[in-house]
Amino acid sequence: xxxxxxxxxxxxxxxxxxxxxxxxxxxxxxxxxxxxxxxxxxxxxxxxxxxxxxxxxxxxxxxxxxxxxxxxxxxxxxxxxxxxxxxxxxxxxxxxxxxxxxxxxxxxxxxxxxxxxxxxxxxxxxxxxxxxxxxxxxxxxxxxxxxxxxxxxxxxxxxxxxxxxxxxxxxxxxxxxxxxxxxxxxxxxxxxxxxxxxxxxxxxxxxxxxxxxxxxxxxxxxxxxxxxxxxxxxxxxxxxxxxxxxxxxxxxxxxxxxxxxxxxxxxxxxxxxxxxxxxxxxxxxxxxxxxxxxxxxxxxxxxxxxxxxxxxxxxxxxxxxxxxxxxxxxxxxxxxxxxxxxxxxxxxxxxxxxxxxxxxxxxxxxxxxxxxxxxxxxxxxxxxxxxxxxxxxxxxxxxxxxxxxxxxxxxxxxxxxxxxxxxxxxxxxxxxxxxxxxxxxxxxxxxxxxxxxxxxxxxxxxxxxxxxxxxxxxxxxxxxxxxxxxxxxxxxxxxxxxxxxxxxxxxxxxxxxxxxxxxxxxxxxxxxxxxxxxxxxxxxxxxxxxxxxxxxxxxxxxxxxxxxxx
RNA sequence: CGGGGCGUGGCGCAGUCUGGUAGCGCACUUGACUGGGGGUCAAGUGGUCACAGGUUCAAAUCCUGUCGUCCCGACCA
Numbered sequence: 001x002x003x004x005x006x007x008x009x010x011x012x013x014x015x016x017x018x019x020x021x022x023x024x025x026x027x028x029x030x031x032x033x034x035x036x037x038x039x040x041x042x043x044x045x046x047x048x049x050x051x052x053x054x055x056x057x058x059x060x061x062x063x064x065x066x067x068x069x070x071x072x073x074x075x076x077x078x079x080x081x082x083x084x085x086x087x088x089x090x091x092x093x094x095x096x097x098x099x100x101x102x103x104x105x106x107x108x109x110x111x112x113x114x115x116x117x118x119x120x121x122x123x124x125x126x127x128x129x130x131x132x133x134x135x136x137x138x139x140x141x142x143x144x145x146x147x148x149x150x151x152x153x154x155x156x157x158x159x160x161x162x163x164x165x166x167x168x169x170x171x172x173x174x175x176x177x178x179x180x181x182x183x184x185x186x187x188x189x190x191x192x193x194x195x196x197x198x199x200x201x202x203x204x205x206x207x208x209x210x211x212x213x214x215x216x217x218x219x220x221x222x223x224x225x226x227x228x229x230x231x232x233x234x235x236x237x238x239x240x241x242x243x244x245x246x247x248x249x250x251x252x253x254x255x256x257x258x259x260x261x262x263x264x265x266x267x268x269x270x271x272x273x274x275x276x277x278x279x280x281x282x283x284x285x286x287x288x289x290x291x292x293x294x295x296x297x298x299x300x301x302x303x304x305x306x307x308x309x310x311x312x313x314x315x316x317x318x319x320x321x322x323x324x325x326x327x328x329x330x331x332x333x334x335x336x337x338x339x340x341x342x343x344x345x346x347x348x349x350x351x352x353x354x355x356x357x358x359x360x361x362x363x364x365x366x367x368x369x370x371x372x373x374x375x376x377x378x379x380x381x382x383x384x385x386x387x388x389x390x391x392x393x394x395x396x397x398x399x400x401x402x403x404x405x406x407x408x409x410x411x412x413x414x415x416x417x418x419x420x421x422x423x424x425x426x427x428x429x430x431x432x433x434x435x436x437x438x439x440x441x442x443x444x445x446x447x448x449x450x451x452x453x454x455x456x457x458x459x460x461x462x463x464x465x466x467x468x469x470x471x472x473x474x475x476x477x478x479x480x481x482x483x484x485x486x487x488x489x490x491x492x493x494x495x496x497x498x499x500x501x502x503x504x505x506x507x508x509x510x511x512x513x514x515x516x517x518x519x520x521x522x523x524x525x526x527x528x529x530x531x532x533x534x535x536x537x538x539x540x541x542x543x544x545x546x547x548x549x550x551x552x553x554x555x556x557x558x559x560x561x562x563x564x565x566x
Numbered sequence: 567c568g569g570g571g572c573g574u575g576g577c578g579c580a581g582u583c584u585g586g587u588a589g590c591g592c593a594c595u596u597g598a599c600u601g602g603g604g605g606u607c608a609a610g611u612g613g614u615c616a617c618a619g620g621u622u623c624a625a626a627u628c629c630u631g632u633c634g635u636c637c638c639g640a641c642c643a
Contacts, residue, residue, distance in 0.1 A: 010604095011576090012578090012592065012593080012604065013577055013578050013592065016572090016577090016578070016636085017636050017637090036635090037635065144637095261643060262642085262643070263643065279642070280643070281643065295642085300642065318641065318643090324643085332643040333643050334643080476602095478602055479601065511604090512602090512603085512605065514601095514603035514604050514605080515603085515604050515605095516602095516603090516604095517602080517603045519604085521603090532602065
């Protein structure tokens with residue numbers, strides 16, 4: 001491709017409404033163009049990258065035995081009523097009415113459609129297991145679309161659905177998908193982690209998320225420094241430490257803490273570290289009106305874990321100020337477990353505190369020097385908190401680090417939720433009708449593009465991994481219009497590289513070198529060859545990797561082999 | 567959903583408070599010079615000032631409403 005025939009719509013200035021670097025760079029590089037909130041046109045440069053991701057995904061899905069289909073973006077409401085999701089889905093579901101007053105939605109996902117396709121077309125266990133995928137635009141009417149294509153309303157997604165007669169078959173395909181996902185993300189050249197994930201309301205046994213690591217990621221991931229263990233922070237279990245409980249040294253004492261409500265204020269006021277202060281949260285209970293949750297002051301409640309406790313109301317909800325007043329007789333800031341008459345659940349770490357501070361169940365007062373067993377009975381220990389960096393890895397190997405990640409893939413075992421609701425069945429070997437069990441596997445294709453930039457950029461622009469780059473090699477001739485030699489050499493190189501199968505971008509614009517360099521850097525072409533008279537006089541061209549600090553001269557005659565060598 | 571900001575040429579912004587013929591930088595066009603990291607000079611193109619209504623002799627500017635867009639928040643005691 002020649003720049004003279006390619007829309008290179010680069011900007012020097014950063015558009016004001018782009019918050020994160022991938023969004024800024026995608027706009028500046030001219031990859032995307034905004035049409036409305038969360039809705040973007042993929043321009044030629046951006047589309048090339050999107051297609052690279054798609055190609056990798058498609059190849060690996062095919063290799064893993066999945067069959068490609070393409071389902072409608074517009075889906076009839078009836079189908080969603082059958083699955084029960086027409087009512088369940090909120091305003092995120094974009095609903096439409098056609099001229100005949102029939103109701104539709106723009107598909108945010110395709111479980112219903114695929115299950116319908118399967119129930120109409122699959123009859124026999126001989127056709128199973130079957131795994132279908134598509135790469136398609138979805139629409140979710142997010143409350144607050146942001147970060148460009150990272151969290152867009154319209155986005156390109158690969159979704160796959162597998163169908164099985166039994167759980168073993170599902171587990172087989174699930175494992176195959178897990179491996180296919182690893183192959184896919186390996187090939188992108190991105191640094192990622194596969195993590196254990198919350199199966200959420202959908203249920204099912206196994207669930208893994210794939211996260212591209214980047215500081216701007218919206219999710220926190222905990223992973224061991226000494227094993228393969230990795231989990232969403234929401235999911236990571238905290239190990240019960242076997243450390244001995246320190247013996248009490250202080251007497252229990254009531255102290256005034258006027259106006260100190262937040263745990264940090266109390267600790268600061270008393271001149272104590274956060275981990276000496278016990279945090280008491282009152283939440284709505286399942287059977288009693290409120291339940292107290294105890295955490296060490298420096299730990300945070302993991303609501304996902306709390307939500308799963310049978311003692312608590314589901315969904316998880318904090319008690320109101322009035323409920324706190326009724327149960328503890330004080331404002332939320334002064335609640336403590338001593339002589340509290342509601343059910344108490346304590347995080348394991350909270351049970352190992354000694355001589356700690358807690359609320360006194362009286363406004364503006366706290367207790368110091370509190371100790372388990374002596375001053376109050378040992379509470380029931382549960383896993384309540386979010387893990388923090390430095391915690392022991394739950395598999396017993398190494399300690400946990402925490403990194404930010406961008407969720408780009410999610411696989412999970414769906415079970416019979418949709419096949420049951422829609423009546424997707426097949427005959428088994430005995431000729432009996434059996435409800436199919438399903439797996440579901442997604443990849444946010446357009447999000448991968450943004451995630452790649454979040455992970456690979458510098459102050460000059462994008463630094464594409466070779467596998468995702470819109471072009472692999474940039475040819476930058478210096479003074480092509482004045483020098484016959486430069487022009488001929490460049491044209492020959494261009495033809496040779498194209499013939500060798502490279503995606504090459506020849507910058508044949510009538511621009512000054514600085515402009516060409518800046519543009520090639522901004523759009524992130526991983527390799528660059530500069531052809532100038534100066535170098536050619538020595539028989540050299542200048543080679544530079546986008547990620548490298550400096551360039552080096554290489555003999556023109558060796559260019560082809562040097563590039564092939566990487 | 568709640569709160570806040572912003573809508574002025576393709577992009578970034580000034581002008582709004584204090585009403586009086588719409589400006590700057592970048593980009594774009596043409597020419598000259600220049601020619602290895604966003605160059606210089608000159609001449610140009612391009613704007614119903616988001617939209618609707620109102621006040622006024624006069625509205626980008628004041629008032630009312632609508633729409634768009636961005637940010638923050640949705641309760642860790």
